[in-house]
Amino acid sequence: MNPIERRALAGLASLYVFRMLGLFMVLPVLTVYGKDYQHSTPALLGFALGAYGLSQALLQIPLGTLSDRIGRKPVIFVGLAVFALGSVVAAMTDSVYGLIAGRVLQGCGAIAAATMALVADLTRNENRGKAMAVIGASIGVAFMLAVIIGPALAGAGGLSAIFWVTAALALVGMLLVWRLVPTPAPGERRIGVRRGNFRQLLQSPGTWKLVCGVFFAHLLLTSLFVPLPLLLVDRLGLPSAEHWRLYGPLMAGAFVVMLPLMRMAERRGRVSQALAVALVGLGAGSLALLPGFSGAAMIALLAVFFIAFNLLEALLPAQLTRTAPPEARGAATGLYATLQFLGTFAGGSLGGDLYGHGGASAVAVMGFVVLLVWALLWWLLRTPSAETQAG
Template structure:
């Protein structure tokens, strides 16, 4: 008589905790909303502050990137020792404190200090690790995509909310609101995310005792990492210029710029979605990246030569956002595809660091360059840099399995 083989049933440990993943994506989105909401309004408001110069305004916009890059690895390591939730909550409270400092600033230096403190509450590595802790390996890429989508949504929402709120509560009020968002996110985390790591997954801070610099020998990884650096460099440099450019070309006050951002972003996303679908087929992924880079470069060039005319500026902004939203959605997934599975944590850590450094270089460098030249020259330089990167990606950085 044969003994029947017992059926193997899926245990709760084999299933992702989508409720917790959703909560973590919400926490991350609230923090990034606080970072991005001042992008469309800061440059014009800060120009009236004591000691303000284009270089210091750019620094105020992008300084969060350098502190976020510097503190990401230490905060990730501390989460290994003291627990993910504690470190994420601590980072959110540091972020909230930065918002309070910036809200009470009376000079540009106070805004710089507040933004730097906001960046020091670096929780990206700890959140990524906690997502890995609560998600089985086979669901991890999907969970990371949820996090990425929430960040993209936060960026789009901030482009609309920033100008709207500027008209209602002013930029100091927006900074105060970011502090409230940080505290709210900390409370949400404590209420919705479990303490432990039910799936027994390895920590995913991406350190593993080494920095992972050998990953730059991985085909395709260098191009993707430098791509996100360049993308956030031109994004932050662009927002040193864009609020004033939109005001002068359209005649709209900054508080009315949401009327431009909202339709432009909707139109950009509608054009971006087919690109993402084509990229997911695998063989067209690299071609879609090149197309997105061309769109970003073309958008910057159109704005550079717009001569302060409204429709060319809006058209350039639309082209820029098509390429930008595609790259934001697609590049993290490509990174996880071109590196070994057991090195994804390290790869995403390096990728995020490059992104934050790009924001710092773009803000500081864009403001400094603008102080010596003018808006068309600064935008033209950004377009030239993206064109150069497009040519390099088309020739030297093509992945083997693109």
């Protein structure tokens, strides 16, 4: 990569780490500490966990398309400010409804589409796969750090401490965008989205194969974290403030294993096969929720799940930005991010409702059903054109 590409990638990867760290820290603790909020129920806590994804999903395409017209950085800068405001609202409440309101406002800072498009704008086509892999790896790093730091931070100051830190991280992200990330030259970003290009995206089986993949992956991740923190307390006898002692080695090991798998898939042109294997690997998360597994078996299953999830996070956006036309790249990543956050909303809402009625086993059954639907869609979209586009 040339110096501009390296600088852009360093700045945007750091932005992803700071922003996603704030988001992911809530996952392993919300259902544990949220029980103390006024009017709290499992269903409302699940909704609070996924509410962020609802507003994100509604705004990704409009803001991604807006970034095609007025530029990526203004959209990102304002989105981070709104995200910080939502974090403050969530930090200052003691009601589950205030928590939901803060999470919804956080989601209104919907910058994922504009950020992914900016990565694509600032890297050449031959380096874009590497750039997206680095971004995916940075999300994996953020996730690994979050599940370690989140429980420790919540143990010291509750959920409000996490949201205050999240607001501060958003401000750091604004500084990164202002000082470190280059602004694309006019030739690197084409103004406007031609309807034909976006229509072509919507008609492409390869596009839907990728965006459905991120939907189901985030649905499974968010639903997993509704019962998982409680199961670690009940089944393993691990206090919530000590969950980082489990998540730390687990996530570090999963990340180390994921990296060579990602490189192998990219170099050998086996991305589509790697995505299919990762799909199967996510089923380990649902197995881990079922009763009857020893502590060691449960941990091993979670490790397989996190390897598969991190692999999908790295490979899916790289494939999408390779196939999308430059003038519709923001809209394409907007579609991707919309499905991603719809998955977050669906996973939190369905997971919370099912857990309230049938416990962890009900969430596990939902996970298996989701995987069967995903496998069916994968097969239906497995056409020659889809194979060309999806790797």
